[in-house]
Amino acid sequence: MPATASEAPDSRLSDDVALMKSTIALLAAKDFTAVRDRLDTAMGPASDETLDRMSNLFGAADPASIETISGTETRNLQTGAGNSRILLEYAVTGKWLVVDAVINTQAASKRFTRLFITPNKQSLRELNAFHFFGKGPVQYLFLVGWLTIIALTAFAMAIAFRRHTGWRRWALILSMPLGLTPTVAVNWNTAQIWVIEAVSNSAGEVIPIFAFRYPMAMFGHTEIHAVYLYISAPLIALGYLCWHWSQRRRLLAPRVSGQLTAG
Numbered sequence: 001m002p003a004t005a006s007e008a009p010d011s012r013l014s015d016d017v018a019l020m021k022s023t024i025a026l027l028a029a030k031d032f033t034a035v036r037d038r039l040d041t042a043m044g045p046a047s048d049e050t051l052d053r054m055s056n057l058f059g060a061a062d063p064a065s066i067e068t069i070s071g072t073e074t075r076n077l078q079t080g081a082g083n084s085r086i087l088l089e090y091a092v093t094g095k096w097l098v099v100d101a102v103i104n105t106q107a108a109s110k111r112f113t114r115l116f117i118t119p120n121k122q123s124l125r126e127l128n129a130f131h132f133f134g135k136g137p138v139q140y141l142f143l144v145g146w147l148t149i150i151a152l153t154a155f156a157m158a159i160a161f162r163r164h165t166g167w168r169r170w171a172l173i174l175s176m177p178l179g180l181t182p183t184v185a186v187n188w189n190t191a192q193i194w195v196i197e198a199v200s201n202s203a204g205e206v207i208p209i210f211a212f213r214y215p216m217a218m219f220g221h222t223e224i225h226a227v228y229l230y231i232s233a234p235l236i237a238l239g240y241l242c243w244h245w246s247q248r249r250r251l252l253a254p255r256v257s258g259q260l261t262a263g
Helices: 010-028 034-037 048-054 137-163 166-175 235-262
Strands: 066-076 083-091 097-108 108-120 179-187 193-195 197-201 206-208 217-221 227-233
Touching: 010 034, 010 048, 010 066, 010 097, 010 108, 034 048, 097 179, 137 166, 137 179, 137 217, 137 227, 137 235, 206 217
Parallel strands: none
Antiparallel strands: 066 083, 083 097, 097 108, 179 193, 179 227, 197 206, 217 227
């Protein structure tokens, strides 16, 4: 059976990174014929005007630095066919350019199926640096929900630790951070909200996928190293808290009734 890997061997990824850098060098040198030969027909026609606008972003001087932001691959381990997704950042005069490319490999043929260039006034390292202040209501409201979920889960774990002993105590404590997806995430810098476990169908509709996530709330980094927070529903912790509060009300009810009768 053909096998697929999300991260292929480093040599394959290095080859694609080298191909991407050489293609960008050809683009900066305005060798549009050579660049066009490396583009997949699925991208559509690339006019000289379009390629010239992309080339002008680099200017005449050589880049001060080239940094590999991320590189991942999905390949058939037997044939080597598949796609690689690579992001490079070029430091040029007065700006930084993020080059986002996808390279498709079929046998000995390699073609670009995606090639985008985004100019920034700051490097990704500076743009994605975490700053608590100066954010909008979306980020802070999401942060309140994020902290609330963590606090409720920790509270449920503390109650379980006091009320139970032996294997039941540890089984409950270890299972409480388990969250039911879809997982909602927010980009801390841009306030973009999305569902992590989601797929798009041919009609362009986003369909969430139900699964489990451990832990239920945490933070991560996007492929361009931007910080994001995510939340999924800790049903075991919330269910345990509801059960605990119902048991407590049941125990308190006879006491209150007895006090009223005695009065």
